[in-house]
Amino acid sequence: xxxxxxxxxxxxxxxxxxxxxxxxxxxxxxxxxxxxxxxxxxxxxxxxxxxxxxxxxxxxxxxxxxxxxxxxxxxxxxxxxxxxxxx
Amino acid sequence: xxxxxxxxxxxxxxxxxxxxxxxxxxxxxxxxxxxxxxxxxxxxxxxxxxxxxxxxxxxxxxxxxxxxxxxxxxxxxxxxxxxxxxxxxxxxxxxxxxxxxxxxxxxxxxxxxxxxxxxxxxxxxxxxxxxx
Numbered sequence: 001x002x003x004x005x006x007x008x009x010x011x012x013x014x015x016x017x018x019x020x021x022x023x024x025x026x027x028x029x030x031x032x033x034x035x036x037x038x039x040x041x042x043x044x045x046x047x048x049x050x051x052x053x054x055x056x057x058x059x060x061x062x063x064x065x066x067x068x069x070x071x072x073x074x075x076x077x078x079x080x081x082x083x084x085x086x087x
Numbered sequence: 088x089x090x091x092x093x094x095x096x097x098x099x100x101x102x103x104x105x106x107x108x109x110x111x112x113x114x115x116x117x118x119x120x121x122x123x124x125x126x127x128x129x130x131x132x133x134x135x136x137x138x139x140x141x142x143x144x145x146x147x148x149x150x151x152x153x154x155x156x157x158x159x160x161x162x163x164x165x166x167x168x169x170x171x172x173x174x175x176x177x178x179x180x181x182x183x184x185x186x187x188x189x190x191x192x193x194x195x196x197x198x199x200x201x202x203x204x205x206x207x208x209x210x211x212x213x214x215x216x217x218x219x
Contacts (some may be wrong), residue, residue, distance in 0.1 A: 003110035011106035015132070018113030022125070030122050030179050034129045037171060038116060041132040042109050044164075045140045046156075047103055052147040060156045067137075067163035074171035078178040 005053045016042045019076070033077040040070045094146050101143030107135035121186040126172055133168045137161070157174040 019042065020034040044066050051059050088096075108131045115128030140146070141157045179185055180195060187193070 001095060001099060004102055008102050010104040011103070011110050015106070015109035016115035018110070018117050018174065022116040028179075029124065030175055031125060032126050034122065034173060035116055036127045038109075038112050038132060039135055041112075041129075044137060044160075045105055045109055045132065048137075048140045048144045049106070052098060052102060052144040055148060055154070057148055057150070057153045060153060060160075063141075063160045064156060067160045068167065069163075071167035071171035075174045078171075078174035081178050 001053060005049065008049050009046075012042055012046050029077060029081050033074045033081075036073050037070065040066060040073075044070075094149065098143040098146035100146040101139045105132070105138075105140035105143065105203065108132045108139070112136070120189065123176065123185050124174060124189070126179075130172060132167065134165065137164050 009016045016039060017042055019035050021037070023032050026032060044063055047066075048057050051057060051063075099101045112128050112132045115131075116125050119125045125146070138161055141161050145154045148157075193208055
């Protein structure tokens with residue numbers, strides 16, 4: 001299981017880094033909102049992998065909260081961006 | 088192999104597959120040309136990747152309460168991910184960011200003309216607010 005944990009950690013760090021590149025480069029705020037959603041999914045995957053690796057269910061309520069409220073950020077950014085109108 | 092070892096092996100395969108989908112989405116986010124195709128790539132870790140990781144986690148924890156919690160996480164994610172994708176896609180559409188030359192079909196275009204025609208009768212200062 002340690003081998004799996006190392007592989008998954010490397011993969012998730014790579015995914016998070018690539019996602020951060022898109023968050024920094026933009027170009028529009030919607031790109032950043034989509035990339036932030038992916039970063040959240042990577043974080044959820046990391047927390048779930050940690051729970052699976054240590055056989056410890058302490059972090060599972062955090063996953064429930066993240067899955068429930070994760071979409072609020074994208075939705076509010078989309079509303080905010082739509083009020084600006086077409087560029 | 089004992090049943091425990093088999094379950095742990097399957098759990099490890101699921102976890103690695105979910106992480107691979109996350110990496111695929113990261114690569115696609117950097118390389119794809121516009122908002123709509125990046126949204127397409129972003130849905131992979133949000134739905135399939137997350138379900139694989141949760142399945143791996145459930146196979147590893149193997150208790151009733153934990154599996155119920157993980158099923159709830161999956162259900163909430165399946166219910167909320169389309170909402171966010173719909174809002175972002177609908178907001179991205181009238182902007183110039185999307186590559187219309189890459190679209191195979193555009194089912195919204197016919198409706199947009201009707202919406203613009205409706206909006207033409209409204210006062211000018213309120214019309215940008217109604218974009219969504």
